[in-house]
Amino acid sequence: MPSFRATLQITGLRPGNAPEAVMDMAVAVVGSAHVVEANQLDIVAGIPRITIRFMVEASEYDAENQFARSAAAALAQGVNEVATTGALRCYRRSAGKWLTV
Known part of the structure; x- marks a missing residue:
């Protein structure tokens, strides 16, 4: 299976949420x-950044990339x-x- x-x-927490919630x-x-597969939190230039x-x-190359882009968009929407x-x-x-995909 392809890895992405x-x-x-992360620029701030919404009220009522603990840092772990992110x-x-x-x-x-x-x-x-x-x-x-893994997740981590880094501080890059003073800004927190999560990596999933x-x-x-596995399927067709472009379809795999589209699934990954959709997963990233869902990630942003959920974390928001x-x-x-x-x-x-x-x-x-x-x-x-x-x-970059």
Whole structure:
């Protein structure tokens, strides 16, 4: 199965939500349709960024990329319920490199 990752900047928490709710929501949203391989939180240039690594069912190359883009969009929409967000990016693992989808 092809491996993808989505990164999303987190710019703040919505009232009433704990910091853990961000990653919990991210994993739940992507995990509802795909196998989540890993997740992590990084601080890049002073801005928190979550990364969710996931796999999509093997099919045709463009279809796999579309599934990954849809998963990333769902990630952003779900996380936006508990936090304010910034830049969203989606990548595909290919020949040992992460390529933008």
